Amino acid sequence: MAPLITTEDKLKERIKELTCLYAISSYIANCNIEDINPTIQAIAISLKDAIRFPEDASVEILIEDALFKTGKAPVEKVFILSAIKTFNTPIGSIKIGYSESKYTANSFLNEEKQLLQKVALEIGNLLERKQILENEAITRRQIERTDRLAILGEITAGIAHELNTPLANILGYSELLKEQFVNNTKAINDLEKITNSAIYSREVVKKLMFFSCDMPQQMKVTNIVPIIKDAISLLKPNFIKKNIDCQLQFEDTDIPLRVDAIQLTQVIFNLVINAIYFSPKNGIIKVHVIQNEKDIEIQISDQGKGIDAANSESIFNPFFTTKPVGEGSGLGLSVVHGIVKSHKGSIKHKPNIPKGTIFTINLPKN
Structure with missing residues (x-):
């Protein structure tokens, strides 16, 4: 059974809790938002040190499928639990436990339960900030892509129109030249290469016009x-x-x-x-x-x-x-x-x- 707590003990516990909250605030303020795992692990360690009996305590922070833990992990234990929420939706929890053979549910102080709730709220705020920044980055990339495609659409439409006429001329004059070099096999072969290259270029132009949506739809x-x-x-x-x-x-x-x-x-x-x-x-x-x-x-x-x-x-x-x-x-x-x-x-x-x-x-x- 846990010993009774004196006024002096209560004061020491308050100092530990305040120190924990300060440390956690510092971790979150300096957190690398792209990789929050080290920060969550550091929060778990700080929270364990703030508990009345840290040497016997275990702390588990579960965020979706990721589990961060520190301290002893007894099979049978008593614990306190607080949900981690983002935008009012539960996505995880914080659990602090003791061995059931040595402690009871009364071994936890009300202030420790309040501390747990405050830490859960801080982690939830951090995860919300991460999610907001990720959504902003996705939205920004989508806007940039849309702008690029709009500009490219205008450019390619202009290119397609400019190339259509000379390509038609190349094909037309190539066919006329074939009639003049009917008996010249080498010239005919060269003209075939010109024709095929022009046809390939015309297909690229068609694709450009498809991309720019400049072709009339039926x-x-x-x-x-x-x-x-x-x-x-x-x-x-x-x-x-x-x-x-x-x-x-x-x-x-x-x-x-x-x-x-x-x-x-x-x-x-x-x-x-x-x-x-x-x-x-x-x-x-x-x-x-x-x-x-x-x-x-x-x-x-x-x-x-x-x-x-x-x-x-x-x-x-x-x-x-x-x-x-x-x-x-x-x-x-x-x-x-x-x-x-x-x-x-x-x-x-x-x-x-x-x-x-x-x-x-x-x-x-x-």
């Missing part, structure tokens, strides 16, 4: 099942080349949606051809189309190497690519992003367990 309600099937059928040689199995799954045979059929084909084509590129031989690509009450969800998953965390926020930026030089323009995913946004939808990606990536597109019905 929106109408249509069954998207055959559109998706046709887009994937275009890639049959690519599947055969790497012996990849493409598994299509539609929850309904008729999934009506108001879309631009050509642009939806572009979205599916780009995402699936990317999946093929990054998939290993004999891999599996899954395309799953789900019809919900409010929207249509299209999931495209692969078994590739996945997206590095460092590139996670850049993959939809125009001209960003992880492919080797000459194998990608970096416009495919930015085109997809632009088309999906123009349809008032959203596109996200997440890891495919155990490996690969899942792209999820949500297109609203209304």
